[in-house]
Amino acid sequence: MASSTAPAQTIEIIDSALSDAHTAPLREVLTLVHQWNVSSEAVYLGAGNDLQTLHRRIGTVRDSIRQSTEAVxxxxGDQVETLLSEAASTATQLETLAGERSRILRVLSEGVVTASEGASAVALVFRLLDYVVLVARTHVEGMTQARDVLVPFTEHVHELVGSGQTVARALDARVRTVQGHIAESRAIDARVGGRALVGEASLAFQFRSLNRRLAQERDAASTTREAAHRSFSVIRDAVGGVVMGLQFHDIARQRLEHTLTNLERLFLLAETGRLTHDGAPFEGKSRLLTIRRIVELEIAQLTSLTELYETKMGEVHANLDVLAVEIVESSRLLSSLFSDDAGNGGKSAIAVLEAEATKVRHRFERGEDDRRQIAASLHECVEAAGPLIAMTDELASLEHTLRLAGFNAAVRAAHVDSGDETIGYIAREIREQATVAKSQADLVREGIEMAVSATRELEGTILPQIATSETWIAERFNTATDILSRIEAACLDKLRDAATNARGLDERIRTIASLMTPHVEGCALMRQTIDQLRVIRDGLPDEAITPEDALRLHSLLAGQYTMAEERAIFEASFRGVGLPPAVQAAAAAPASDDIDDLLF
Known part of the structure; x- marks a missing residue:
């Protein structure tokens, strides 16, 4: 009688605990869980594809920034600094040569001034001689004796003085021409020196300043590169965190499949008493206790999965937040490598150096133009000074002839009426003025020789050295600026690549973040499932399962749990139920098959 009553009570409990009224909500939730499990897989596969694209683009941006800054x-870049240092050193020598040029130009000017003073004195002498000749002719024409003898003398002297005046005028004009060319050269030289007086930096200083600026820009680029690497390393790690989150979603999806499968077994067990269609049935109370054991097992599995899944997906969103912040910082770093001048479409910092180099190049080319003008004026000076020596030789010949003429006149005048003192005086005056003309002509010669010597030193030594130095500087400067241009072009190319690949990264992150929301629904569904399972559990007897039934259930379900976390929960649920030691040892998970290994 008692034995027939127990099965009836068991059936009554099963009908009560697992009636449609009790299981319908669970079945509905499980249907939603299954639908979510299928749909979320597609969503997270899409997110994974987006992450792959994001990872590639971030890598490209990082590499482009690294390549652009490494170009600097x-x-x-070291060669540019060396070339500019050499140019600065030579520019210092060039300044010394320019100072020597100024000094020699002063000597040249002094020589021309001396020649000019001599030429003016010669012109004055011949004007005086012209007057003396006029007096002599007037006196001779009034003489009664020796007139025929002295008239030819006065005419000859008149011709000599006329020739001398012609030479003196030409000499004075020629000296003035030379003086004009020298003044032009000195004016150019003074203009060059005057720029320094009004605050223009020396060429050497500009080269050194440019070199310092280059070093500063290279240091700044190095700092930016390091910051960019740090930023993109954080982004890379954050992407890795998101990827791990997606990997865990796949793990969670598989664990949910295991739970759904086992709950289907639960319904089969409730309806037929069997865990499989061809398996042996569980009779009486064993059936109830086995159902409770499965319910408790899946409550434990879902509780663990929900907590872990929510934690992991929270980490995913935290990583996405980091990504959003770091993308902004990385974009700022990328923008800092461009000029603020938006009209240029982006200019690397090295382009600023090119702008500075343009100023130096303009200054250098202007110096070359000054040198060419000085050289041209000096060449004209030498050409103008060439005939001056011949003119002074001609004056020396005139002086000699005038002295002879004056001497002869004095001799002839001495025989006229016991000597004519006026003619004697005139003759002495002619000889003395001729001597003065000779000495002044020598002064002209001395000044011209001084000027010609200084000019030859300039043309033969100083200006060629200046030209050589300028050519040497120009070659290095052009090489340096060519390198700068190549560096700028390389920087801009890489930065354009970086900017292109960085464009829209924040939108991509927002898209990925929006794809990460299904986990909220999934966690809610799992909690609903837990609640429904608890309702069923509370309607079942709370007693220990027999070792024999536990072994049957363990043997049937053990193969379903392939992951370390769920295996650990599974084994924990069978502890203390009397399973043989060999079964417990075989069920232990290998150390290599751990959830962290699956994730990483």
Missing amino acids: ASTE
């Missing part, structure tokens, strides 16, 4: 820090 390349050996070519």
Whole structure:
């Protein structure tokens, strides 16, 4: 009688605990869980594809920034510094040569001034001689004796003085021409020196300043590169965190499949008493206790999965927040490598150096133009000074002839009426003025020789050295600026690549973040499932399962749990039920098959 009553009570409990009224909500939730499990897989696969695209683009941006900044820090950049240092050193020598040029131009000017003073004195002498000749002719024409003898003398002297005046005028004009060319050269030289007086930096200083600026820009680029690497490393790690989150979603999806499968077994067990269609039935109370054991097992599995899934997906969103912040910072770093001048479409910092180099190049080319003008004026000076020596030789010949003429006149005048004192005086005056003309002509010669010597030193030594130095500087400067241009072009190319690949990264992150929301629904569904399972559990007897039934259930379900976390929960649920030691040892998960290994 008692034995027939127990099965009836068991059936009554099963009908009560697992009636449609009790299981319908669970079945509905499980249907939603299954639908979510299928749909979320597609969503997270899409998110994974987006992450792959994001990872590639971030890598491209990072590499482009690294390549652009490494261009500044390349050996070519070191070569630019070396070339500019050499140019600065030579520019210092050039300044010394320019000072020597100024000094010689002063000597040249002094020589021309001396020649000019001599030429003016010669012109004055011949004007005086012209007057003396006029007096002599007037006196001779009034003489009664020796007139025929002295008239030819006065005419000859008149011709000599006329020739002398012609030479003196030409000499004075020629000296003035030379003086004009020298004044032009000195004016150019003074203009060059005057720029320094009004605050224009020396060429050497500009080269050194440019070199310092280059070093500063290279250091700044190095700092930016390091900051960019740090920023994109954080982004890379954050992307890795998101990827791990997606990997865990796949793990969670598989664990949910295991739970759904086992709950289907639960319904089969409730309806037929069997865990499989061809398996042996569980009779009486064993059936109830087995159902409770499955319910408790899946409550534990879902509780663990919900907590872990929510934690992992929270980490995903935290990583996405980091990504959003770091993308903004990385974009700022990328923008800092461009000029603020938006009209240029982006200019690397090295382009600023090119702008500075343009100023130096303009200054250098202006110096070359000054040198050419000075050289041209000096050449004209030498050409103008060429005939001056011949003119002074001609004056020396005139002086000699005038002295002879004056001497002869004095001799002839001495025989006229016991000597004519006026003619004697005139003759002496002619000889003395002729001597003065000779000495002044020598002064002209001395000044011209001084000027010609200084000019030859300029043309033969100083100006060629200046030209050589300028050519040497120009070659290095052009090489340096060519390298700068190449560096700028390389920087801009890489930065354009970086900017292109960085464009829209924030939108991509927002898209990925929006795809990460299904986990909220999934966690809610799992909690609903837990609640429904608890309702069923509370309607079942709370007693220990027999070792024999536990072994049957363990043997049937053990193969379903393939992951370390769920295996651990599964084994924990069978502890203390009397399973043989060999079964417990075989069920232990290998150390290599751990959830962290699956994630990482």
